[in-house]
Amino acid sequence: MWTLADRKIESRLLIGTARYPSPQVLQDSIAASGSQVITVSLRRESAQENNSKRFWEYLSESGAHILPNTAGCHSVKEAVVTAHMARDIFNTNWIKLEVIGNDDTLQPDPFATVEAARILVSEGFEVFPYTTDDLIVAEKLRDAGCRIIMPWGAPIGSGQGLRNIEALKTMRKRLPELTLIVDAGIGAPSHASHALELGFDAVLLNTAVALAQDPVGMARAFQYAVSAGRRAYESGLMQASSRAQASSPTVGLPFWHHEQNL
Amino acid sequence: MQITINGKATTLDQPVSVQDLLHRLGYLDHFVAVAVNQSCVLRRDFGLQFIKADDQIEILAPMAGG
Numbered sequence: 001m002w003t004l005a006d007r008k009i010e011s012r013l014l015i016g017t018a019r020y021p022s023p024q025v026l027q028d029s030i031a032a033s034g035s036q037v038i039t040v041s042l043r044r045e046s047a048q049e050n051n052s053k054r055f056w057e058y059l060s061e062s063g064a065h066i067l068p069n070t071a072g073c074h075s076v077k078e079a080v081v082t083a084h085m086a087r088d089i090f091n092t093n094w095i096k097l098e099v100i101g102n103d104d105t106l107q108p109d110p111f112a113t114v115e116a117a118r119i120l121v122s123e124g125f126e127v128f129p130y131t132t133d134d135l136i137v138a139e140k141l142r143d144a145g146c147r148i149i150m151p152w153g154a155p156i157g158s159g160q161g162l163r164n165i166e167a168l169k170t171m172r173k174r175l176p177e178l179t180l181i182v183d184a185g186i187g188a189p190s191h192a193s194h195a196l197e198l199g200f201d202a203v204l205l206n207t208a209v210a211l212a213q214d215p216v217g218m219a220r221a222f223q224y225a226v227s228a229g230r231r232a233y234e235s236g237l238m239q240a241s242s243r244a245q246a247s248s249p250t251v252g253l254p255f256w257h258h259e260q261n262l
Numbered sequence: 263m264q265i266t267i268n269g270k271a272t273t274l275d276q277p278v279s280v281q282d283l284l285h286r287l288g289y290l291d292h293f294v295a296v297a298v299n300q301s302c303v304l305r306r307d308f309g310l311q312f313i314k315a316d317d318q319i320e321i322l323a324p325m326a327g328g
Contacts, residue, residue: 046268085322088305
């Protein structure tokens with residue numbers, strides 16, 4: 001068990017609900033992932049569509065913690081209003097804060113993100129800000145009152161994994177008191193495992209599972225990877241070395257040529 | 263009076279509450295959130311807040327998201 005924003009949960013995998021081939025695959029994948037936190041969004045819907053009804057029913061039945069996002073927002077105002085709407089409809093003060101600064105890279109706008117975070121924290125939100133691996137931005141978000149920071153591994157949906165491992169290591173080292181979750185860019189279970197091995201508290205991903213050939217199988221693979229990564233971190237990884245060091249004992253080597261070389 | 267709903271201009275013949283507007287538009291058993299002029303209208307206030315001319319209205323529903 002670990003604590004995420006004052007809630008006790010077991011899984012360190014947070015998972016998105018978008019881009020699955022069908023609602024049934026979505027449900028089966030989330031169940032296979034073991035995740036207890038799922039992300040959702042708010043979008044325009046005409047009265048004639050009502051596609052959200054079944055989705056809402058699933059959310060209500062899932063028992064998962066709902067983490068609404070402000071995806072698609074490009075300004076502080078848009079993000080804050082979307083957060084207000086999400087709080088009202090999902091009945092949660094959790095908000096995954098996304099303020100996009102560039103439509104091509106989906107890179108967050110760090111200035112707007114910090115400003116929006118400050119407003120939302122003051123209004124009682126538990127803000128999960130999506131940010132880059134920049135330490136100073138993370139510190140500003142902490143100073144704004146965020147207890148959780150979510151740096152990207154790589155751009156959203158790219159599947160490139162952890163592109164700047166040293167920056168992520170530095171963030172973990174410099175912000176030990178915060179909950180750090182790698183969000184975005186995870187493409188393979190090994191990426192998720194690596195993030196946990198570095199001491200990150202959790203990972204948040206979506207596309208890597210949703211677009212897998214077998215999303216349910218991939219969700220299960222991520223569950224194992226996250227568990228393995230965390231167990232490895234808690235067990236203490238060995239220090240890497242630039243020199244080879246024999247694993248087997250060197251005393252009593254059996255072959256005569258070693259004696260000749262002495 | 264002219265208003266805009268989810269980016270589309272439309273006309274109302276008389277002032278209505280947000281609740282009445284949703285019913286008129288066919289949002290009957292929908293679970294939606296509403297903002298008027300970039301300000302959230304709480305669901306408990308749907309019957310209390312009235313739509314004015316030139317209001318910009320956003321009607322949003324829960325959707326899949328990452």
